[in-house]
Amino acid sequence: MLCAIYKSSKKEGAYLYIPKKDDFSQVPDTLMQMFGKPTMVMVVKLDGRSLAQVDVEKVKQSLTDEGFFLQLPPPPKNLLDEHKERKARQQSEDE
Numbered sequence: 001m002l003c004a005i006y007k008s009s010k011k012e013g014a015y016l017y018i019p020k021k022d023d024f025s026q027v028p029d030t031l032m033q034m035f036g037k038p039t040m041v042m043v044v045k046l047d048g049r050s051l052a053q054v055d056v057e058k059v060k061q062s063l064t065d066e067g068f069f070l071q072l073p074p075p076p077k078n079l080l081d082e083h084k085e086r087k088a089r090q091q092s093e094d095e
Helices: 029-035 056-065 079-094
Strands: 002-007 015-018 039-045 069-071
Touching: 015 056, 056 069
Parallel strands: none
Antiparallel strands: 002 015, 002 039, 015 069
């Protein structure tokens, strides 16, 4: 299965996978408005391949069922919470 991957001009780290290059007909208009002007990244063959950020099987299933797959960036880390957890672990180890 081939798919074309586009990056968003409006949302950093968002990528749109579609089964046919430049065919956005299955992508909802509201999503396209949020996504902005798509910039072609590459065309890839999904069979027998792994992807860095997403499960290739989820991508293939979404392409078959929905006609597209939207990859969003992971949520930002809460550095304050991480710092508090580290401090709590250090205190419990020191006791």
